[in-house]
Amino acid sequence: MSTTIRTTCPYCGVGCGVIAARPDEAGDWVVTGDPDHPANFGKLCVKGSTLMETVGLDGRLLHPEMDGRRVGWDSALDRVAEQFSATIAEHGPDSVAFYVSGQLLTEDYYVANKLMKGFIGSGNIDTNSRLCMSSTVAGHVRAFGSDTVPGCYEDIEQADLVVLVGSNAAWCHPVVFQRLLAAKTRRPELCIVVIDPRRTATAECADLHLAIRPGSDAVLFNGLAAHLKGEEAEVECGVPLEQIVTFFSWFAETEKTVTLWSQGINQSTSGTDKVDSIINCHLITGRIGRPGMGPFSLTGQPNAMGGREVGGLANMLAAHMGFDEASVDRVGRFWTAPRMATRPGLKAVDLFRAVSEGRIKALWIMATNPAVSLPEADLVRAAMAACPFVVVSDCEADTDTARLAHLRLPALAWGEKDGTVTNSERRISRQRPFLPAPGEARGDWWIISQVASRMGFGEAFAYAGPGEIFREHCRLTGFENQGSRDLDLSGLEDTDYATLAPIQWPVRQPGRGTARMFADGRFYHADRKARRVEVTPRPPAALANPEFPLILNTGRTRDQWHTMTRTGRSPRLAAHAPEPSLAIHPADAARFGLADNALARVSGRRASAVLRVALDAGQRPGEVFAPIHWTDRTASGAVVGSLIDAAVDPVSGQPELKHAPVRVEPFTAAWHGVLLSREAVELPRDIYWSKAAGQSHSIWRLAGAQGQDWPRIGRDWLGDSGEWIEFLDPNRGHYRAARLVDGRLEGVLFIFRWATDFSPDWVAAAFGRAAILGEERATLVAGAPPGGDRGSDKTVCACFQVGLSAIRAAIHDHGLTSPAEIGAMLKAGTNCGSCVPEIRAILAGESAKERAA
Known part of the structure; x- marks a missing residue:
């Protein structure tokens, strides 16, 4: 019997509806866009389309771990409760903190906020949404x-x-x-x-x-x-x-x-x-x-809005209430809170500064990776390493942040979680589970409630499921409201949670959402009028200077999400941009001696990163751009947060992540290489490497400043068992090796003296075969497949895996002149459309070449 589950995408704030379906109990789940969801009407971007490539259990945290060893849930939860209670008793409630995430569901957020602000009695709960939309809130x-x-x-x-x-x-x-x-x-x-x-x-x-x-x-x-x-x-x-x-x-x-x-x-x-x-x-x-x-x-995360609704920001209480006396009293009475916070807590940057200064002695991080994402990420890591007690709730076993935790708690991931999210247009949608909870993983709301119970607050956190939490949240939004607050979900209190359909708040009557606000000209200041705020423009906190002459802008790439703990699992998503890059104007590249596709060292005041150069005439001269996604798990040195000083907006507390003075210089390499392996490979950090997902293997791009003993290093990296095939040309600086076990390819390593356009695609296909036989084995180290075409190409359309060469050939062979024509022939650009601007640029470039000829 077929099964169909309606849920929502876990990526950006668009909040697209998703259908997960499988034909029968033995079939594989397939994800498609929900044609009835009013956010997307069936459309999905490439990240949403590849969700099922990201739900495997490799690398999942499946059991509680304390000080590096597996423990039971009771021991883990007792330890959290005892440590937090003892710290509060000795140092007061402001000595502990939660740092949470727009990846949490609203119900998770609600319980965490209630515990910290109503029962611990501190405002010290903030969220990674502070980094993306708190200026808009303010x-x-x-x-x-x-x-x-x-x-x-x-x-x-x-x-x-x-x-x-x-x-x-x-x-x-x-x-x-x-x-x-x-x-x-x-x-x-x-x-x-x-x-x-x-x-x-x-x-x-x-x-x-x-x-x-x-x-x-x-x-x-x-x-x-x-x-x-x-x-x-x-x-x-x-x-x-x-x-x-x-x-x-x-x-x-x-x-x-x-x-x-x-x-x-x-x-x-x-x-x-x-x-x-x-x-x-x-x-x-x-x-x-x-x-x-x-x-x-346009909100950045899938549930940044939901977090705002339930008080996930340190300067807000639940239900869009602030820390004014009336709101503190109202929320305290509703919760029957024994120790209600009466003032805002520390915002993200200040929170981690307090950790570094020893003022926060117990820290619980949920569903986020601040060791990468925060500015001054290097100092954040040092702060966490020195903190007496750090708890991390996550679905991933190995993140840069989890490595600094004393206690790791296994949380559910997308496809397993049950709750609600709110998108950029105030639309509440259900995220429903269709996959079983793996191992001992549990919902974040459950983990938090269990700790609250062990701290002595069991009656207030005795939830049977997320539906009960949602109804309590709805009741609070309507409590003593009478139209005085924008957020009112009282019309959803008695809704069947299981069948809740997407709806925009406020919902003051059952089934009646609100598409637009302020049509009546009434706002939420005391006089019901809006305020035009007098704005005096101010320059960024730091400007370019002789030591750091360029301005670094940071952000997302097309096919990746945050620190790639989910999207990094997908080979399709890795294809478009497999390495951390530095976009730079050609004039600046010439000025600083950088070549396209070479490597550059980018340095800030405290740290540096090595990134692949991408010449981009769309950059303003004097400015460079680098993506935020790479971590110490996926590159040898590409955490751009370490390059950014933690200057913040004085009102919102949001850091300046778009304007960091840096300098650049060539990273001179004596060799370059590509490594492909089924098994994990631990590479040193004194060379350049970046890691991307393949179909049944991982792909590392490599470079180093010093020569190596390649026959020895090759065996260290790939392993020495099985059949070993290798080729060494010392004069040209070439080394190529392959390891097979029972005929199956386990790993290959290619080393060159200079950077090339070498593509691993042709040899990557060999990892999908059960065995490599006879003369074919020699082609693994020949430097090219039979026929000589190594398949070097750039993926343009990740949805349908259409490369640059195919698009150029279609333009020339068939006289195509528009993205629509290319889509009709190759399907490129016809799913999420993210690559349509790039296809337009390719068309313009090919047209210019024809005119020049």
Whole structure:
């Protein structure tokens, strides 16, 4: 009998609906987009499409581990409760902290917040969402009196002008971006403006791209506000005046305008001001709360919004209440809390500083990897290493953070968890389990509740399941509300949790959600009016200087997510960008002696990283870009968080992750190589290496400054058992080796004296075969397969594994001139559409070559 489960994707804040189905009990699960979910209507990006490639149990944390040894749940939970209770008794409630995550479900978040703020009595619970959207929260509260996203995704489709600011939505929120492009196809008069220092994939699709100077967003929007009020304003933000005039004119003349923003605005020491400078322009024109218009923050994580709802931020209480006296009293009475926190706790950066200073002595980290993701990641690691007691709840056994834990607790992963999430448009959706809980893994809500019970608070945490937690959360949102707070889920209190359908809050009556807020002109300040916040633009905390002459911008790549604990398992997702990279303008590359595809050492004040150079004319000169995803588990030295100083917005506490002064220099290598192995390989950190997933193996790219004894090193890395085939050419500096066991390929190593375009694809295919026989074995170390074509190619479309050469051949052989034609022939770009901007660029490049010829 077939089984179908409706759930949601665990990646970005778009909140796409997913269907997991299998034909019978013996069949494999297949994931597709849910055509009935109003966030995506069946579409999925490449990350969502490959979810089933990421649910294997290799590398999973399946049992509690204390000080490196397996223990039972009772021992583990007792240890957490005893350690936290003893620390609180000796040093007070502010000596402990939770650091949680937008990967948690709302029910998990709720229980963690309740324990810390209502029963331990401290505000010291903060979330990795502090790193991605807390400036928007602060901006909303200042402008509206509440953390309210005014609009919905339909507004993007109904607008006549869509402005994207600091948002590479084509890569980071691809399904929403495809909804925008589809609207533009239907209505070509819809204008798209992209404001971003980089010429991203999103900017490739824009009618107007303003490549402003980094950090000058508030200058631009202050100028726009003055223009809208009929005032004169001098606007200097690094782009030609005629572009600014065009943008101001379009905005002033277009009533149906939606402004979207994301991390390029939020991750700044003046992020809150930038948010309010955008909102001001919508308040001045009254473009808020009506169809096709409004300011709209695109949330980074799948449940950052849910965390905001239940008080996951250190400066908020549950149900969108703050730390004012009335709210503290209200929440305390509702919970019957014995020790209610009365003031905000420490925000993420300050929280880990308190750990380093010894003020926080017991720390519990849930579903996140701060040893990689936080700024000054090197200092965060040192702080955790010195902390007397660190607990990590995670589904992964080996992360950079988990290696610093005294106690590891196995949590459920996507596909196993049961609860709710809230997306960027305030839409609550169910995440339902369809896979069994592996090993002894448990839900985060259960783990937290068990610890709370052992600390003496069992009656308040005696939940039978997440449905009970959700109903309590709903009751709290409606408790003494009477329309005074934006978040009200009282209409969901009696809903059947098992069948809860996607719905946008507030839900004050059963089954009746709310698409748009503020249509009546009433806000949540005491006088029910909005506030236009006076914004004085400020420069970033640190500027380029002679020692660090370049500005580093950081962010996501197209096919990866956060620190790759999930997406790093998928070979398809690794294909597009398998190595940590540094995008740099060709003029800057020439200035600092860097070549395309060579390696560069990037240095900040305290640390350095080695990254693969990618020349990119879309970069502004003087600026470089590096992705955030690589860790010490996936590269020898590519944790870009270590390059960034922990300067924060004084209002939101959000760190400035988009503007770090650095210097670059060539990483001179005496050799380069590629290693493929079925088994894990421990490589030294005094060479360059990066690791990516293959179908049944892993792939390491290598380089080093010193020569090696390759016959010895090869056996150290690949193992010495089985049949060994090797080739050594000392004069050319070539070494190639393969190890087989019972005819099956176990590992190969290729070493060259210089960097090449060598692709491991042709030999990677051999790992899928049961045995390599006869003369075929010699081809493993020949440097090329039979026929000589090594298959070197770049993956453009990860959904359908379409490479650059296939697209170029189709263009030339069939005279294709549009992404739609390429999609019709090759399927590239027809699923999530994330690669469509790249396909457009390929078409433009090939057209330019033809004209030049």
